[in-house]
Amino acid sequence: MAALKSFIEVRPDSHFPIQNLPFGVFKHRPSSLPRPAVAIGDYVLDLSEIALAGLFDGPLLSSSDCFLQPNLNKFLSLGRPAWKEARATLQKLLSSTEPKLRDNASLREKSLLPMSEVEMLLPIVIGDYSDFFSSMHHAKNCGTIFRGPENPINLNWFHLPIAYHGRASSIVISGTDVIRPRGQGPPTGAPPPYFGPSRKLDFELEMAAVVGTGNELGKPVDVNEAGDHIFGLVLMNDWSARDIQAWEYVPLGPFLGKSFITTLSPWIVTLDALEPFTCDAPKQDPAPLPYLAEKTSKNYNISLEVQIKPAGVEESAVVTRTNFNHLYWTITQQLAHHTINGCNLRPGDLLGTGTISGPDPDSYGCLLELTWNGQKPLPLNSNTTRKFLEDGDEVTITGCCKGDGYTVGFGTCTGKILPSNSS
């Protein structure tokens, strides 16, 4: 069989070939309504136009208004069969052998817009956002930095996917500026505590699972069915102020050290598009309790990279290269654990993986680890180093999966640091 190919030209290194078709929400002009889309090469395909043209002709979507909404939540709530139907319909419609859109100039004109001309928006309304702590390398490094090398990882970590509730209101789309937060930091010696702009501003390289279908309050999701509740993945930068976090987090966990902003990449790559890139999950020892024991435990081979570009500098410096497959707890275990107490998830909820660190020092997912809490400055180029982020720094996360002759990618997740407000 020939490889699937679109009538739209897609550069070989594009993140968005016909094999991907990630879902997002865009606005064409400032006054336009937000509309669902998929990415194809350098274009977005407006799904509201495709729906209005009657081209979603499968049994689950033909009479749905889910693509006439300002976000993807309604589409997500329809479940995996509808997601698969949409994907199959769009792959056919965009393929080089299918004339319906290819040969309809007026519909092409209306529905295919250059990505450079549109503004991407948060694709989902996020009811709740939880952030896990699923990389053993990250847990070990943080424990060693803060508590020393003896037993750096707390015993509970090996038995459950540790997580905390995050802040939903301050989740923003890639490209949004990051104002350096102010707050309290640990006192230097005696009280009072430090107060002012954070002096230890950091990024955290993460990905997040977007919940598709939810569950009822009081009804946990079986770990072997958890995959059907996950629509797809995005890149996430869980910006962190390490000084604020260090001073506030005992005993109730991170709060203002995290809640000032969290950045998402705009395109949700579906688990269906990621299926060719599954790999074995790491062996878990001790064996997980029965409610976390999966018949098939899947991880994903996704290469991840973080770049920092200081203000006024042309070239970005790559500061870390790692892979999603370093995670110890799978996203399906995370979701099953989240609901085991009866907690209800809703379409559009976000489950962050936690910082994705690999085993090697150049694969750590945040500056806290890369600079060992500021003790080892990290060279960015011949005359610049970083302990933590400085004003003007632009941080970009990228990620992709290499297929046979194509790439399934996530685009970028980026944000630039602005100085604290003087107000």
Next chain:
Amino acid sequence: MAALKSFIEVRPDSHFPIQNLPFGVFKHRPSSLPRPAVAIGDYVLDLSEIALAGLFDGPLLSSSDCFLQPNLNKFLSLGRPAWKEARATLQKLLSSTEPKLRDNASLREKSLLPMSEVEMLLPIVIGDYSDFFSSMHHAKNCGTIFRGPENPINLNWFHLPIAYHGRASSIVISGTDVIRPRGQGPPTGAPPPYFGPSRKLDFELEMAAVVGTGNELGKPVDVNEAGDHIFGLVLMNDWSARDIQAWEYVPLGPFLGKSFITTLSPWIVTLDALEPFTCDAPKQDPAPLPYLAEKTSKNYNISLEVQIKPAGVEESAVVTRTNFNHLYWTITQQLAHHTINGCNLRPGDLLGTGTISGPDPDSYGCLLELTWNGQKPLPLNSNTTRKFLEDGDEVTITGCCKGDGYTVGFGTCTGKILPSNSS
């Protein structure tokens, strides 16, 4: 001046005299749309009918559709001047000397419904819910129980109102059953951890501030203006599974030990109605940092009580009597702290106070403290004691302020424990 009096008869011990007029949302029949209301005596006043009759005739509300919404969020977003206008309009309309509603039988028929005939709903869409830890007695008791009597309160507690992000999806209205959560608890001696229905299910007596107007991302709220961002208060039961919480909470804080359910009372009592019951806040030593220093620091004199009624028993047992004025950090300090890092609040967000414990053993706000982590069983009646909650127990929180000849009350916040699902 004669006391303000309504043409509707209000029993002297009612929580809902004309001086209160708390806001809620109700449904008359299962098929009706949810509609905003105020409580007056044993009635709810349907604000959509009052709006449709053109009786909100003030400049801010006369052309607003905020009372034709299924929740109060739009009304909350209008800000304190609109809240004051609504209160003044309704107090006049319901007063014994005002004929507009009193003498309009058809409008009375449509708009005044017996409370016993309606179903109360969550009055707000809650974007984010944060839970503070503002009672020093509670902090001290928990610290003593878990870490011993030396330095039971962590140093940071005295410098900032500690809080964590809670779960918004599982917030329910008073009267919703509470399914005992399952989950992991600490191993007994050696691993594996305990797994099963929680054996340490607890209530937490709290109140919560409902955010009215929000703030923009990156723009902190000044502590002296924070009061204008708070619409009112509700009762809250932050149900807690102490065994799940104990095992999971290091290092990222409480998660599944809290997220299975949180119960709110249906009526939001406005800060305007509570104004006669303000009192001085406790002296804070050390002095708070400038961003938390208030020109006037207010607390509220609200008597609070918790009752437990075991299955098959007629009489409830009062297990604690305490007061909102025991809180160390004020709700305005909580709100200002929450935003100091730039975090944005939205209308309808919820800020829980944390468990409200007083200084005396019969004023502790949860069973963890009342039974000293199960070591001292609490007598409910002559032949029943409790270490933690048992299946069938119904827990009811009430709260009120005693005025001169009237009571401004919060109604009740109740929930009954059902056994864990066997599924």
